[in-house]
Amino acid sequence: MEKFTRNQRVAAITKMLIENPNKVINLNTFTEILNAAKSTVSEDLVIVKDTLNRLSMGRIDTISGAAGGVKYVCGISNEEKMDFVEELCIILRNKDRIIPGNFLYMTDVMSNPYIIRKAGLILASAFNDKKVDYVVTVETKGIPLAYEVAKMLGVQLVVFRRQAKFTEGSTVTINYVSGSNGRIQNMSVSKKAIKENSKCIFIDDFMKAGGTARGIIDLLKEFNCELLGMGILIDNVAIPKKLVNDYVSIVDFNGISPEGNAVLMPSKKFK
Template structure:
């Protein structure tokens, strides 16, 4: 039974939103909704325009006999600043400030209502680099990396600080921590391979030693790191163990010396 155009547009848009970055066959849509590919192409153009106006991305179309379309995450500047601004305001509350220039943010990352959009924001920053896998370290970086990987339509690999028998064979990499200690990361051999394009995601960066450790893991596997995304980067110390990274938020001292969170431009 053929559906009305309104019904068809809603159903098509929902598929793009549920599975961003995953190609949907235009031929398959044409057959399912019993309309021509020309009509489907017009529908896709309407959905693309609506999503761009909403500030959440756009529909990319690959032409050809087996061509398809997918939603590429891309937050508008206004949407991004509004959402991240509300997160920064929440994290700057007095009851979240901890000793040692730290803040409490775990509840944000373990809440899908926040972690989902944050992962989408990071995905929109790196979608053009077309990574093959998202890499993070346990534990707090996992929710953020999961939603980033979902928005990019790719798998996730987790660096662990101890190897479990259930993880299978793993490669161990030693790296210096910010306190001068030598720590060890383990990466299962089933999760990463040579030539893969890796996007590193970290929840919090102070000196950058954890992100630097993940860079060493990728190098050990002969994988290519295409970017490093961070939820919150501290302004102190100014010199990090990694030279290039992109942060959503920045933790710095206010004029009164009290830590505060700001949106990273």
């Protein structure tokens, strides 16, 4: 088998690490694919590590021991973060987005891979240092964002359904009260979907009063699971009284102005 040059090994190693965020890759994987000695691969890894550090593009962590190796931990520079959030606010302020009932049309945004990748990166970065077992969300609009966060954290996504489905086997269903209109709603999940005593984060597209978030906490309790944190793309700050406190968000939405403009700005909860 042919050898690779250092440059080529660096390109291949970077690709394999970036594509598997938060997954420990044993050095043997690289030595086999690249036909190189462990010491050589270790030197290659120093180059990748330094580059990501210098450009604030995340980091490479080394895990020692028998099951050890290296892993890519996602990250984003403050500059790139602020540029993205400003850009997102401009996209969301488009007058065509205001639909009857003074709702903001954002379905396209929630399914736009360019936007969701960056939003997912920002939210995942906020939970990088917690030991998360599952990312949970409730269908439908927030699924791509929650999937992106789960992928960045290298963990399983769990989607709670509005109704139990027969393709899910035995399910656990709870009722919860929507915080904004007081209606009773359902949330359901397969018993197979979550292991007891796990640690979860909740990711969603939009926060009104936080009734859904309270429902998530209740449903997780049925599995003796703990909610470590919440990440939201858009926080409706026009509803100041929330049923939950501890969450991160990216954009604040403060309703429609008398002039008919959507009032949007980078979230105050956003660092």
